[in-house]
Amino acid sequence: MAPGLNVNSLEFKLPDLGEGLTEAGITRWLVQVGDVVAVDQPVVEVETAKALVEVPCPYGGVVTALFGEEGTELPVGAPLLTVAVGAPEGSPAPAPEEPAERALQTAAAEESSGNVLVGYGTAAAPARRRRVRSAGPVTQPAPKPAAQPVPRAVRQEKPPRPQEPAAGPSEASGSSGAGTLPRTDGPIPVISPLVRKLARENDVDLRVLLGTGPDGLITRADVESAIAVGRTTAHAATPTYEPTPTRTHEPTPTRTHDVTPTHTPVGAVSEEPRVAPTGAEIRYPLTGIRGLVADKMSRSRREIPEATCWVDADATELLAARAAMNGAAKEGEGQKISLLALFARISVAALARYPMLNSTVDMEAREVVRLADVHLGFAAQTDRGLVVPVVRNANTRTTESVNAELIRLTEAARDGKLTPAQLTGGTFTLNNYGVFGVDGSTPIINHPEAAMLGVGRIVPKPWVHQGELAVRHVVQLSLTFDHRVCDGGTAGGFLRFVADCVEQPAVLLRSV
Template identity: 45%
Template sequence: MTVRTFTLPDLGEGLTEAELVTWLVSVGDTVAVDQPIAEVETAKSAVEVPCPFAGTVHRLHGDAGQTLDVGAPLISVDTGDRAGTPAPEGGGPKGGQSYREEERAGADPAAGTSPGDDDGGSGSVLIGYGTPGGASGGRRRRPKRSAAPAVTAAPVSATVTSAATAAAHDAMASAPRLAPTVVSPIVRKLAKDRGLDIATVRGSGPGGLILRRDVEAAAAPAAPDGAAAPAGAPAGDAAAASPAVPAPEDPAVDARTGLRVAGRVPVSGVRRVIAQAMTRSRAEIPEATVWVDVDATRLLELRAELKAQDPERAPGLMALIARFVLAGLARHPELATRLETREDGSQEIVRFDGVNLGFAAQTDRGLVVPSIRDAHTLSARGLDAELKRLTALARAGKASPAELSGSTFTLNNYGVFGTDGAAAIINHPEVAILGVGRIIDRPWVVDGQLAVRKLTQLSLAFDHRVCDGGAAGGFLRMVADAVENPVSVLADL
């Protein structure tokens, strides 16, 4: 039989990893060319990955919830070509030991080179569109539990001494035909980050399986033989000296608070991307915030009139405000720029011919920012159509990476959550974000008389490195005036 291994393809837009959400096939299933085999979650969207090979599923590399690097093995398929020579699972990035080579178990290092990646397959995988030259199809099955690793040794008996276990590990490491027994991509990445050759690490798991604590112990400074941990040394040092006796990984009681731990949720997928983006924004951007209360009564009246005239095509409030924002950016373009640092350490402000308008959208996967490309060329009705289309895609998890990136200015309507105002965090690498609060009845002075009006609050957070208070205040005041007198402003657009 000939086993072909398909690696996680390049997902585009600079993405280097993806979280494996669920398998769509199981070991032993028959797959066709371009049949979806797994659902993965990239930075902010979920996509199905098609397989470029046809045959029988031989092995699934990874479990649901794991994060895989681009180029790491994803699935091995028996293509049924028994006349061929068994192909090693090599490949991946050039230089050093690849993930495929680490996953290879029992393969002969002297074996011949593997066939080209395009032999018997359909070609390069394009996420969401299948692969060129292949026909989609094939019966999809319900996801099942991932199969066990292809090569595992029998569990070590509890009566074996530590010296015998060490000897067995040394014999395994010296065997020319066996690769390190490691199945977790997290363990591999941890070893790589700490500069360790995974083949030199002794595993304390069943059959010599290399676990995370084994890598941490191997990376810790070695203590002299027979030396005891000094008095007052941290408990982690003692654990590193005795990797065969692991400390509890999930204690029932939190040492800091004394409360029982109800659960642990890994920061992964969209939540991790949001955390990284927000941290970077706060760390790099010296932001300032200005805000103003606005009488939106006339804007609501205009919206009601448009809806009465044409209920199907009447733009929503967000589309009208977006149109006012674009008019303000045309007068104050510095708020839709980007600050870049060059190789020599100097900085420059990058200006753009137009605006890609981003808007914050809350989804089940977290907060995302779809981008309306060339928004400055659209009318209020055109903006309304794009807002609805991109919001639906984002909430369904079907928006592409291109549709979730590339914005130069962001509009955030946090009023839908019932809040009046907020100090928004700038969507890095942009330099400004405008927030809109809820519209409610409040007392307001009109022509010297107290009246009940529809009030909202606009807040602008801006990067003080590229914009001063005068420009920020001028932009905010222009948008506020447009909200208060929409008819006169729309006549000029």
């Protein structure tokens, strides 16, 4: 019978982040190896293609290993860390024919809070399932190589034990000191599935290894030591070609195919640029937000036949109306109305007149789906890249409400605290590229939306006003639209209405 174990090593994997996200990058570890963590304590800060979130660990115990350096990108389901959890008093020893690590996880089920749902805390522990016994050790399915990052460290709870003379098969498996001697039958206690995979890929027999971890657990360091010994032996036996007598000045070639390559997981790609040997190229990985933008823009350009029209508008009266709004507000009452909020309110009024631009296209059904509510996205440039937060139900909000929501979402975007739900579901996008000091643009539509309104900078220009030449504040407006949804007449009518509202804000009173 296998001995009872006092320490349970549980592996916490990167949970499902929701919103269709399949990977995340480690931005900051909140714990280190050897730290004691509580149930549901945040242990790592990760950056997805949509937000920056803290991931809580559902286990409580001592951190024994961290997987992946800061900057590493991991797929969902990849190991994040391992936690040593004390087994409850009186826990039964695992059955001889049951894998040790499965028995360890079952023994500590009450010490975890269950699966993690990022952004919503952790759920209750799932009901314990009935365990199925097998006739021999069960090998867990090998995950893809990209899901196996290299651990940063493994904490040795006890010093390595000296090797004792090998015993017979029955003595080794039945002794109370199991885990300190090589074993030939029964379950093999391994600290994590990653160690099993590493051993399998390098043809290391776990039954002949001595575990140096807690209670004889075989750790990654044990397997790597065995691999190193095997490579040293192989290198000593590697033949070399004899040098050609007539060309003794050349170095002796070696058989490069005998060199065993080291395993580098895909998830361990660094955000630092990779310099080519010649120094002529610098490559940057398309990960995180940059990767999401690349994917969405490529899909938009492939699927949407967009067209752009633009017009210049005199924004002098709009600036005066904004000044009057902010001047009429009493000191300390509310926030000042921004120009972006006014353009948002104008856009909503224009969409009420031209609802086809608040649509999406279902090519499988060959239908244009006209949407009832306006969820207004707006482009926001942050240190992490371009993001598009969404103002929900903008068609039911007042100008002040839209303004407050824009301020709140912008601050969250700059702090990297937007949730995936705040970055998805938009139906129309407002792009204020004038903040970059440019007049016009032909943007790519934010798939799967049907249109995007662009606003350039507002600058003083010569303008004919009431039959006379005058200096007025002029803005260039552009509308990029999906030509499958509407034709130029609809798009032109929408843009002209927006320009009329900018030049004469009183036009908005008809739709308020």
